Amino acid sequence: MIEILYALLLIPLALLIEGIRRKAVARMHNRVGPPFLQPFYDIMKLISKKEFSRKNLVFNLVPYLALLCSLAMLLFIPFAIIGFDYDFLVFGYLFILQDTFYIFGAVSSRSPFAMFASVRELLLMLGYEITFLIVLSLFFYGTGAMSFQEFAAEFAFLKLPLVSLFLLFTGFVILRITPYDVMVAEPEISAGFFSEYSGASLAVLEIAEFIKDFIIYMLFGFLLFGPGYALLLSPVFMLFYMVMLTSSPRYSTVATVKTFLFLALLAFLDVFVVI
Amino acid sequence: MHDKIFPIGPQHPSLKEPIFLKLHVDGSYITKAEFNLGYAHRGVEKCAEGYLLDTALHAVQRTCGICSQCHSLAFLNAVEPMAGIEVPDKVYLQRLLSAELERIHSHLLWGGLMAHEIGLETLFMYYWREREHILDVFDDLTGNRVHHSPDLIGTAKRAFNRKNLDFILEKLDLIEPEVKELKEVMRSERVITSRFKKHGMIPRKMAIDLGLVGPTARGSGVENDVRVHDPYMAYAFKELKVKPVVRNECDSWGRSMVRCDEVFESIGLIRKACEMIDPKEDVPKRKNVFAKGTYGRGRSEAPRGENFHFVKVENNRISRIKMRTPTLANLICYSRIMEGEDITDVPVIMMSLDPCISCMERVAVIRNEKKEVWTSHELFEGKKHD
Amino acid sequence: MVSMIIKVLKNLLSKPFTSKYPKEKAKVSVNFRGAIHVDQENCIACRLCEVNCPTGAIVVDTKKNYAVVDRSLCILCGMCAEVCPVNVIWFSNDYENAEKKKKDFRKQLPGPNPRPGKRS
Numbered sequence: 001m002i003e004i005l006y007a008l009l010l011i012p013l014a015l016l017i018e019g020i021r022r023k024a025v026a027r028m029h030n031r032v033g034p035p036f037l038q039p040f041y042d043i044m045k046l047i048s049k050k051e052f053s054r055k056n057l058v059f060n061l062v063p064y065l066a067l068l069c070s071l072a073m074l075l076f077i078p079f080a081i082i083g084f085d086y087d088f089l090v091f092g093y094l095f096i097l098q099d100t101f102y103i104f105g106a107v108s109s110r111s112p113f114a115m116f117a118s119v120r121e122l123l124l125m126l127g128y129e130i131t132f133l134i135v136l137s138l139f140f141y142g143t144g145a146m147s148f149q150e151f152a153a154e155f156a157f158l159k160l161p162l163v164s165l166f167l168l169f170t171g172f173v174i175l176r177i178t179p180y181d182v183m184v185a186e187p188e189i190s191a192g193f194f195s196e197y198s199g200a201s202l203a204v205l206e207i208a209e210f211i212k213d214f215i216i217y218m219l220f221g222f223l224l225f226g227p228g229y230a231l232l233l234s235p236v237f238m239l240f241y242m243v244m245l246t247s248s249p250r251y252s253t254v255a256t257v258k259t260f261l262f263l264a265l266l267a268f269l270d271v272f273v274v275i
Numbered sequence: 276m277h278d279k280i281f282p283i284g285p286q287h288p289s290l291k292e293p294i295f296l297k298l299h300v301d302g303s304y305i306t307k308a309e310f311n312l313g314y315a316h317r318g319v320e321k322c323a324e325g326y327l328l329d330t331a332l333h334a335v336q337r338t339c340g341i342c343s344q345c346h347s348l349a350f351l352n353a354v355e356p357m358a359g360i361e362v363p364d365k366v367y368l369q370r371l372l373s374a375e376l377e378r379i380h381s382h383l384l385w386g387g388l389m390a391h392e393i394g395l396e397t398l399f400m401y402y403w404r405e406r407e408h409i410l411d412v413f414d415d416l417t418g419n420r421v422h423h424s425p426d427l428i429g430t431a432k433r434a435f436n437r438k439n440l441d442f443i444l445e446k447l448d449l450i451e452p453e454v455k456e457l458k459e460v461m462r463s464e465r466v467i468t469s470r471f472k473k474h475g476m477i478p479r480k481m482a483i484d485l486g487l488v489g490p491t492a493r494g495s496g497v498e499n500d501v502r503v504h505d506p507y508m509a510y511a512f513k514e515l516k517v518k519p520v521v522r523n524e525c526d527s528w529g530r531s532m533v534r535c536d537e538v539f540e541s542i543g544l545i546r547k548a549c550e551m552i553d554p555k556e557d558v559p560k561r562k563n564v565f566a567k568g569t570y571g572r573g574r575s576e577a578p579r580g581e582n583f584h585f586v587k588v589e590n591n592r593i594s595r596i597k598m599r600t601p602t603l604a605n606l607i608c609y610s611r612i613m614e615g616e617d618i619t620d621v622p623v624i625m626m627s628l629d630p631c632i633s634c635m636e637r638v639a640v641i642r643n644e645k646k647e648v649w650t651s652h653e654l655f656e657g658k659k660h661d
Numbered sequence: 662m663v664s665m666i667i668k669v670l671k672n673l674l675s676k677p678f679t680s681k682y683p684k685e686k687a688k689v690s691v692n693f694r695g696a697i698h699v700d701q702e703n704c705i706a707c708r709l710c711e712v713n714c715p716t717g718a719i720v721v722d723t724k725k726n727y728a729v730v731d732r733s734l735c736i737l738c739g740m741c742a743e744v745c746p747v748n749v750i751w752f753s754n755d756y757e758n759a760e761k762k763k764k765d766f767r768k769q770l771p772g773p774n775p776r777p778g779k780r781s
Contacts, residue, residue: 247666
């Protein structure tokens with residue numbers, strides 16, 4: 001029970017981190033940027049807006065399911081007090097489940113933009129998501145741990161360099177930032193999955209995304225450098241992704257899939273290291 | 276996803292103005308493209324009817340937010356010979372300054388939007404940061420930042436003094452190296468160039484056949500520039516010869532680079548014009564003008580291409596204005612070049628043509644209270660051209 | 662890409678180009694055409710401005726004998742100031758011209774022209 005309370009307390013933290021991210025990106029753009037609390041204002045405004053609802057159960061449920069997935073994933077990252085002591089594979093499942101929910105929501109909305117986004121996401125899932133699971137397991141099997149609580153390896157990226165590289169690149173897709181963000185490519189397909197959502201459900205979706213971003217920053221520090229560095233290094237990873245986001249254009253779908261297939265092949269070379 | 280319709284517009288993040296692109300897609304490839312117009316009719320032509328000439332000038336300038344000076348130049352080209360007014364050189368040079376600054380402003384704006392389409396938001400911000408300097412110059416020169424209406428028939432509202440000219444040169448020195456760097460970013464990145472090259476092909480022959488104008492034609496190797504072929508005002512001066520930027524790539528890349536290079540061409544022109552202006556000379560006082568002729572026509576080179584105005588005057592008041600803006604001339608090629616392309620490339624191709632929809636939007640025809648809209652097919656065939 | 666990264670990092674550490682608008686006022690030039698003012702005492706109600714206005718924003722009130730401006734219609738072209746024979750119409754540098762209610766746009770801004778000799 002206390003874990004869930006903590007998870008709820010972490011929602012404002014995730015929003016605040018998004019606020020800091022926006023401010024920093026704005027500075028990189030050479031502008032002042034929104035106030036740090038802007039995500040809170042956004043969410044409050046979205047909740048107060050009238051929702052354009054559909055008589056479609058899947059479509060209406062998806063935001064809440066996605067939020068649940070995000071919250072559940074949050075509990076896996078072991079801070080001092082909380083943390084699920086379950087198999088890391090559950091984390092991987094939750095991760096894929098969330099993306100699947102997005103695709104369900106997108107397809108059930110019947111919007112052409114969302115449809116295109118889901119087609120692209122499915123294509124990319126072939127490229128990165130399956131490999132992501134394998135990469136996760138490599139990290140754990142390589143260090144002999146079975147859950148996040150047991151994971152204690154420090155500087156694992158030295159042992160598994162190619163896998164770490166793949167993991168860094170997956171970050172772009174998961175965070176939905178350029179160069180690998182074809183599924184939310186704004187100029188072509190508006191907001192992709194979220195183009196039909198409005199009002200409170202959009203707010204819930206955004207919270208889910210923010211929490212996921214927060215998890216990713218933590219996860220990479222955790223896996224690559226060790227549990228002790230997770231909190232410390234999360235701003236570094238955030239900065240890395242922001243610099244990449246602001247300095248690279250969007251790759252086309254074909255180029256993205258090619259890159260990820262190539263990286264996956266590279267990552268498989270590391271399997272021999274583990275075995 | 277077989278033969279689905281993928282709508283872009285009338286409201287879409289990649290479009291800054293309303294136009295409806297109906298793309299028939301097979302997978303993500305476009306098999307057929309249609310477009311619908313008629314979402315933003317502003318009726319400037321009708322509005323200007325019955326106006327005095329000076330008043331109409333200010334109405335006509337409001338046709339477009341980006342190329343307002345070029346509209347007023349075309350209008351003045353039509354009206355000034357009609358009224359038989361002699362215009363001093365200084366006024367001509369001042370107009371050239373505004374027009375060329377506006378070209379820089381338009382192309383920088385375009386560069387930002389293009390950067391947005393390829394997903395490089397930072398470049399977008401940097402381009403618009405440079406554009407801001409030009410707006411500051413307009414503020415200083417004319418008093419307004421966007422719809423700067425510096426012209427009157429036969430004269431200008433105020434004479435530029437030494438301080439103004441120095442301010443222009445100072446700001447140009449500021450933006451020139453920056454814009455060069457930004458262009459270099461576009462050129463050096465292979466990911467960016469791959470989005471442009473070999474996409475949205477307009478062969479030279481097609482460009483001539485369809486009568487394309489402006490950078491769109493110049494990117495296909497057609498040297499089409501009103502400033503050169505029909506020099507008007509200060510462009511007719513010997514010292515201010517324009518060397519049009521022509522490229523032979525015929526794709527989005529060619530068109531984009533034409534725009535990038537024209538910025539520097541314009542900067543050179545402004546520098547020359549600044550030297551030629553006598554800062555102490557005053558412009559003549561405004562006089563009431565009386566048009567002697569009945570109709571006049573004028574052309575000017577807007578940032579997007581040739582701009583044409585036809586003005587008919589009765590009893591010293593405008594009885595009819597017809598404008599042909601460059602986007603209307605270029606509109607005809609849209610659906611042709613979209614076919615066979617990937618959805619991913621549509622925003623880039625669209626932006627490489629630099630459409631200015633609300634400036635062009637005069638195609639919707641209301642007949643018997645039923646709105647008729649030209650489709651691409653009808654534009655090709657010219658069925659409704661009567 | 663490398664040049665972009667250098668630029669981005671340089672900008673992260675430098676001062677932003679944009680300003681914090683409501684706290685920090687924007688700088689405009691002396692020539693800036695902002696709010697439109699009419700010097701009601703010296704207006705001779707000649708109606709030249711009314712005739713020359715492209716949008717019909719300025720109308721001469723025949724009872725009060727001065728020009729009345731509807732600022733929601735004004736496009737700030739400066740034509741009225743140009744034709745005015747006694748230079749009573751002038752533009753201040755005040756750029757904050759938005760109003761919350763439509764009728765507030767009809768509130769008149771009187772005051773003598775600070776630069777009567779100069780045009781626009």
